[in-house]
Amino acid sequence: MKTTIRLFALREPTGFDNFELRTHSSHRDVRHLSLRRNHPKMPHIPLRPNFFLRRRYLPFPFLLQPKFIHEHSFPSSELDLSNPTFMIYGSNTGVGKTLVSTGIATSILSASEPSHCLYVKPVQTGFPVDSDSRFVYRKVSEIFRTGKPRDIFASNRVVKASKEVLSAATELSMDNIGEGLGFRGSWCYEETVVGKGIEEGKGFKLICLTLYGWKEAVSPHLAVEREGMAVDDSVLREELGSWLKVSAGAEKDGGDEKGAVWRLVETAGGVASPGPSGSLQCDLYRPFRLPVILVGDGRLGGISATISAYESLEVRGYDTVAIVLEGLGLQNEISLLSYLRNRLPVFVLPPVPEEPSNNLIDWFSESSKIFSSLQEVMLSYHRKRIQSLHDMRKKASNIFWWPFTQHKLVSMEIVTVIDSRCGENFAIHKVRHNKEMLVSQFDACASWWTQGPDAILQIELAREMGYSAARYGHVIFPENVYEPSFRCAELLLEGVGKGWASRVFYSDNGSTAVEIALKMALRKFSFDHGLTDFENVNSSGVDEIRVLALNGSYHGDTLGAMEAQAPTSYTGFLQHPWYSGKGLFLKPPTSLISMEIWNLCIPDCFESDNFGKDDLQFSSYGELLSRDRDSSDVARCYFSYISNQLLEFSASSPSKYIGALIIEPVIHGSGGMHMIDPLFQRMLASECRKRRIPIIFDEVFSGFWRLGRESAAELLDCLPDIACYGKLMTGGIIPLAATLATETVFNAFRGDSKLIALLHGHSYSAHAMGCAAAAKSMQWFKDPTTNINIEHGEGKLKELWDMKFVHQISSLPAVKRVVALGTLFAIELRAKGADLGYASLQASSLVQQLREDGIFMRPLGNVIYLMCGPCTSQHFCSQQLIKVYQRISKFSEAWLKESQCGQTYGNQRF
């Protein structure tokens, strides 16, 4: 795959005469006029004719259209980091962004080594009266022509313009506007050379671009409203992304240009001014997260404007590299530096002459040292950034001790450097063909199943996090109340706790939530069964008190949570010599999609030989959930298995008790994404309730729409006494967990002494940021106005995974089973011997391939999975599923050949 486009492989242009800038086209003046023109009471200022002094319409195949680039199947979300790329944001409108761009471009082209500059103005209003790209193009040319002898080729072009621009251009006898040249939407181009122009491998180039131009000098979203030419954010990003792929042709094959290509992207208006769709520009361009040069405001009030603009960039995750502002004698820079505490430099430019007759050449000359220092800062930042990405990759495996990771198996090459995330996607660092890249990848491992926010919610949450940290930092919880802790508890009780829970106990993660649940349940059991009284702190007559749990379930890695799990490779002496497995562990029946059918797999220990096809095969998951099954043969079989097991256990000793039931409802996550028959779990709960054994649902994985409902208990159609929540509860950005309980459980801890209370707590219990994130996310996910996957009145997510594809995948030879529910899609690959289970490396090659396709996956042994957020669109999910389908098909072919046993696959018992 070719990763670069050689925009600079130009035909040698013919020379051009000099041109003169009309005095009135001085950038500052135009801006001023355009500002005032907008005021209803200002006189209409006519567009001036002869605006473009020279135009040439070349059949320029070298100027690639974004559309053309798109067809080259580059993932549009790649960003070439090899060459310095910066975004010019303004702290307000009219603060001189274009002057700064011009100054930086001049500095770039003044280098001793060949270097080039691509300047992009994605959105221009007031066009063509205002054209920042033209200003840069002309002013830079003029500067070099008048002051600094240099061989330069420069061009300026417009990619698309509104009809109003076109007709104004026609009116102004700007004929021949490109439609006839075979370049849809491209209509105006000019170029010039300074000095000798460029020769093979020498010289300097400046390419200026306006992507979209509207006539009215208003905010772009208003211009669209008035003139049309709507542009979706994604389209604009894709086009900009494509243009940012230009390079100087550094590859071996035929690259004839040398030198770095700097890219400057200049925004319109202020940091949070709307773009064409109405999205704020700081949000619109966020997926690129280009380092920012912030043009500050040197006027009265400018300190505030600059700081606020800087902070808006900060709470969107941008890195601001430098602030540069016009010095107007107010010493705003001193306040800025004090505020910034040396985080970044502030450059002060001389006051810009306001006389319309001033062509600014002297000003640029006066400012050139400042721009050259600024450019040095930019270059140094750029180098450090690249260096840091490399260093981190190199050093990470020497200082980290990663969880669940055999370090010996992790080579430096495997280590992924994550630059950032935006909604469902990571931006990760890659080096391809010696090129530094930032590549977008769908976070299919859902960052250990916490994935929640789309790009919009992420930014909303970021602001909320800033607010909560500033308002509360952390404040102590016991005996206290503060708004986020209260709001979060209310929402939990109205949501996942509805109909049963009345108390919220906060902790930090799933494991601690489970430890707390166990303490609650065991006390409640002891209390109900008279095993202890509050006088006698140490109970006598109890040999052992165990939990009832299922093989393959997982509840966390702290000792208490481990003890509630059946022995596995996670729990052996090597992992914890103190683990003994304090449970009665049952084998669960499971369900799965295989060969396009939902199959029920009942373990051998159940007496199930006489079941018919109707009992074991289903056309949809809905059938498995049906309450009709409660009176089926299968139900009777489950009942006898459960009662026998309980009977057997209690028969072994009169002082052995089952003190709690703990299950992961519907799906065993870490255990390998196994779907447990909901009927079996419902019956377990019912049998325990009969025996006054408290029921714990561990919903850390399943809660908050992971499985398509806010609570997986809805799928089981039964309620717990205690339930644990974590992961997605905060929208997936910050640790917080909660254990919910009924009032009767709570009452088992009420008494006259503090020693009877639940003496458990963590330093950051109910921390404000976590509670605020949870409150915000819970509301966001269930609100049809913010979550496209929720329909009014429906308490469930839309089907996110296209069932056609799911079924097709389930029929592939290498696929043993498929799980598709809510935000989860999982595949178990067929495997044998050493390839079975958690330690399996079988999926590695597949996972690596899918990473190349832009899906960041982590296998669970021989199980691979995709997990999206509750707001991820069906369309996006389908796109990912197609990639998986394609890779698995090929994988299956290879697998078939290798295993040479194509006939043996089919339904198998789990």
Next chain:
Amino acid sequence: MKTTIRLFALREPTGFDNFELRTHSSHRDVRHLSLRRNHPKMPHIPLRPNFFLRRRYLPFPFLLQPKFIHEHSFPSSELDLSNPTFMIYGSNTGVGKTLVSTGIATSILSASEPSHCLYVKPVQTGFPVDSDSRFVYRKVSEIFRTGKPRDIFASNRVVKASKEVLSAATELSMDNIGEGLGFRGSWCYEETVVGKGIEEGKGFKLICLTLYGWKEAVSPHLAVEREGMAVDDSVLREELGSWLKVSAGAEKDGGDEKGAVWRLVETAGGVASPGPSGSLQCDLYRPFRLPVILVGDGRLGGISATISAYESLEVRGYDTVAIVLEGLGLQNEISLLSYLRNRLPVFVLPPVPEEPSNNLIDWFSESSKIFSSLQEVMLSYHRKRIQSLHDMRKKASNIFWWPFTQHKLVSMEIVTVIDSRCGENFAIHKVRHNKEMLVSQFDACASWWTQGPDAILQIELAREMGYSAARYGHVIFPENVYEPSFRCAELLLEGVGKGWASRVFYSDNGSTAVEIALKMALRKFSFDHGLTDFENVNSSGVDEIRVLALNGSYHGDTLGAMEAQAPTSYTGFLQHPWYSGKGLFLKPPTSLISMEIWNLCIPDCFESDNFGKDDLQFSSYGELLSRDRDSSDVARCYFSYISNQLLEFSASSPSKYIGALIIEPVIHGSGGMHMIDPLFQRMLASECRKRRIPIIFDEVFSGFWRLGRESAAELLDCLPDIACYGKLMTGGIIPLAATLATETVFNAFRGDSKLIALLHGHSYSAHAMGCAAAAKSMQWFKDPTTNINIEHGEGKLKELWDMKFVHQISSLPAVKRVVALGTLFAIELRAKGADLGYASLQASSLVQQLREDGIFMRPLGNVIYLMCGPCTSQHFCSQQLIKVYQRISKFSEAWLKESQCGQTYGNQRF
């Protein structure tokens, strides 16, 4: 204590004639002039004479000086919430804040029921040409005089002005400027009545104030630079706070005025414009956290300016109630509403006439409905806020399950509603004499010992949290690296891990950090002592593997952490039937301050009868730390105790092992703030190292300057193999923990199989926000430029607790012992029988009293403590210590009388 000042108890003013506003003093115009006047190239516009058309100099004792108020010993940090109080912030300078204030004030005074308005402009530059308080005063009077018949008394005054203002005033024949009237700094006053003025209990009052005026129309910090009259932030806040205490005299005694008093505080310039000291106004006024009316910007670029200003307020924890802006035909409000997603309303005012001759009366009339709607929104917000504070208090104990809390003992009245925190202080809600109050309290419980940031760091961290959430949200850690996780690990290894640790394992809290440490240590021990090999996952021949630990130490509430603790009331059957206490638990010798002397208390089980005074008493903690003691008799005694205990244990069975040593270095926190003899802990470590038993330091409490050093290991002067950190690591705002280990510990988990790896992890391992907060805080705390308590080259905090006071307190009869180290100051009260230990309620009354003094304390049984942050000033600490001293002195007197055994106190064994 009298909590209100009746500013409104005026003498009935004599009537005044109408006055005419000069056309040029139209607010908008003045603002415009002042803006331009500042430009170096603008012509000088002279101050206009006759600016104050009417002046009266009354001997007004009713106008209280802030100084006078201060003497009344109101804690300046109280805020009366009874009456609606709002802050008017501007999204830029010149957006019409004062017009909005005027409109709101007019609306307030148009109510049918008597109501009053206090308008405060704390900081005014360009004075007296610009005077926003005068504008409000005059314009409101004019509006009512011309349009709405109403009985109003209005006044305007200036509290302090710079010398330049005074001399300009003199020059303009503004003589008699108040100096002679006995009111220092007060120099100009005017008042007027509209209609009949006010009668007893009737009528409406408008009081306008400018607190500080400077002549030059520049940013206040520049004005101070040029004209003097520097004002500390704290002074400005105190003065403003005092003025905000005015009420309409609602108390029984002599209150003769009715109606609500609305308070409007108008800032200067934009949200982040500097105040007189250079602090940004949004920071300067943050301790009040008044709800904000944000005046938006209706101009081109105004969407961005308004949003950014709003976000700067958000990341400082302000609540913005409404945005109001001038409609200039650009429909900025539509974009704002879309951005705000119904979070708050946006009001649009008609365009403000720009003709200098327009007196704006028609404009205000046209806008009156909008201002009245705005005022309704403000009132509704105000009521909801009060209601919500009450509701939360009422409902909290019904939906929360607080950690470590016996709910039966928590009545609604005990519940504290925390509105916010700012640095070391909470703002809590109180109702006093039927008045709603926000009261500032020092967070002496340090929110369970996490307290770290001062007000500056809190805001820095808030921005950092916004940034990290926006840049990363959460991204998965294993096999990956991203900047905050990397930076944090580097800083940990360079800081607390320096000289020994090479690996960082992240988790969420102290308890999980300990669980991980135990897994590490036990594996390392098994590995070193051949108890297992990697083939044989389940080791044979091991009966039991225990930890060596100290009585009274605490490591967390998850089962594994509990198992490492000696049996206590936290660990009985009632708390966890699975707890068995997997340790060999030794009794430790402790040290304490009593009767002004550091005493060593050696448990009876040590053979220590023959120690002299030199062995047991010390004049400073430094002596206890001295390595000279390593060869003392006491050391020999410790050695024999330790070796005997270990020998005894291993003699009991050949397959029983001590697999780890785990200690809280220096102080047992939760166990009751007991200082362990550092010599004893050092010797324990040394004996374990000899036996190849891995050493775990649980530094969750002691780490990061809590005890005056970055690591408490520095005090012990010995190093662990594994150590746990949490709490203060993130600066005290967000949960994150880390377990550090040496490379040899790490190597015990390296192998060819994943099953040998440490299979432990949590969903939010190394979450970006936590790591970013930790990285920022670690640097902040140790940097002398950001932490006043660190001296260059010194790796320790200054002494924060004045030793004179500490010694005096240690001599009080009711005080058993005192601990003072680093940021911790603790007192154990003498107690007997039921009052001993964790369940003791003895300290309750004392704690309640100290809360009245502004210290929010939570007792640990009969131990009370103060804990500050690493950056808290010595001065602040001393202030708190004095309050404690005063209360404890009285408590001691009562205690002496009650116990009638004044002679028996003295040195006692622990």
